[in-house]
Amino acid sequence: MSGQERFDRLRLIRSPRIGPVSYRQLLARFGSAAEALRAIPMLAARGGGQARVADAAAIEREIAATRAIGARYLLMGDADYPALLAEMEGAPPALIVRGDAAIAGRPCIAMVGARNASGAACRFARILAQQLGDRGAVVVSGLARGIDTEAHRGSIDSGTIGVIASGIDIGFPPENAVLQEDVAQRGLLVTEHPPGTQPLARHFPARNRIIAGLALGTVVVEAAPKSGSLITARLATEAGREVMAVPGSPLDPRAQGCNLLIREGATLVQNADDILEAVGGLDPRMVRQGSFDFIGQHVSSDVADTDRAAVIALLGPVAVAVDEIIRLSGLSPAIVQTVLLELELAGGLERQAGGRVSFVS
The missing domain is CATH 1.10.10.10 (Winged helix-like DNA-binding domain superfamily/Winged helix DNA-binding domain)
Incomplete structure (x- = not known):
């Protein structure tokens, strides 16, 4: 991929109303990002509206800002773009990363749970993450408070991936700024947003799809019904990945989401061996394939x-x-x-x- 094509592809995905599906369709139809950019106003007119493309100068500023903070781009089609994520429908065409992208090629397990998790659940998540790391797995989580934090802490020595809902230069929540930098230095920090992007509420479900997409399976340690963790589990299910849950007391509302997942068919897990056994039996043909060519x-x-x-x-x-x-x-x-x-x-x-x-x- 030439430097100009990379620039044009970034400009394409940064253009208003262009999402992962329309991005793929446009590239497949027109053959290059430059031709797709030229065609957007015509296609929008056929749909009864108007559209514009991202300003080239704005993309140049974004690229400069990304380089200035020591980050780089992974575009879909790059050799080091995470292969499992690329198979997921709606995978982001452009990622911004800091750290070692190669660890995304190792077996990855997503671990998510409540922000207001109980002390027992936090301790269990940390131990579970450490056990997974000792067995060669990489733990993926979202650097949120509670379970996410402990998942990263437990796996920081063996390999961890943090996916954030903001620009890669924004530490959120503030108390995890040091942990986020540690993940970037010793593991891999991932976002799909340009530098300077604030962590808005609408960004978190999109972040969750990346967490689910990077992993062979998602384990929920503690979660209330209708929580973001259950959104991640649903996205994993839709992608054909394994969904696992740690059971909890029916007296604790924070365990109701996990117990509900188990009742609906999620694999009950109590230790790292249970998790690795569950994903080890995953037939690759059951994983939903990416739809770049299909679309x-x-x-x-x-x-x-x-x-x-x-x-x-x-x-x-x-x-x-x-x-x-x-x-x-x-x-x-x-x-x-x-x-x-x-x-x-x-x-x-x-x-x-x-x-x-x-x-x-």
């Missing part, structure tokens, strides 16, 4: 007005699976994906987890 085959250059209207008629404020739109419309995947791409670039379509789409509310 590209489903983009068409021409769509009839009647076909476009048929797809739009099936959309609404409630999310519907793209496969269902294809089935109900009777149209080819190429035509349906093209209409959805045009609507997304025009600002009228929102993509959601699980390959679902809806009109922007």
Whole structure:
């Protein structure tokens, strides 16, 4: 990949309304990021709106800021882009990292849990992470308070990956700034956001998909129902990865999420051997494969007005699976994906987890 193509790809993913799916579709259809950037206004116009591309000068400033703090980019397609993450639908086209990217190529286990975790759960998470590291696994977590913190502390000597929801130069939460720097120095620190990005609430579910995507499986140590940890577990399930949970007392609300996961089919684990046994039996064919080439085959250059209207008629404020739109419309995947791409670039379509789409509310 030439330096100019790398620059253009970063500019493409930084352009408004371009997400991982539309990024892949555009590259597959037009062959290069430069051609995709030129085509965006035309495609948005077909979708009934307007679109602009990221300013080249802004991308130059971002690259300079990234280099100034000792970080670098991993673009999808690079040899050291994490292979398991690349297989995940919605994988970020561009990562910014500090540390040793090679450790992402070792067997990785995600460990997540409550921010307000109990003392017993924190101690257990730290010991469990240390046991995993002693057995050659890399622990992935989100550098949050509670379970995440202890997971990193337990695995810092053997290999740990911290995924953050801010720019790589922003320490969050503040009390973990030293730990975050330690992870960057001795392990791997990962984000998809440009330097200076603050950790907004909407960034955390996106961060969770990276945590799940980097790992063979996700283990939840302690979590309440409807917590961010359960979001990570759901994303792991959707990606075909193993989901595991540590059981807890039914009297503790912080254990209800784990107990619920086990009741719904998650693997009950009590030690590192249980975890490694669970992921060791994972058939690689069960892991959802990345859709870079697959999506590209489903983009068409021409769509009839009647076909476009048929797809739009099936959309609404409630999310519907793209496969269902294809089935109900009777149209080819190429035509349906093209209409959805045009609507997304025009600002009228929102993509959601699980390959679902809806009109922007």
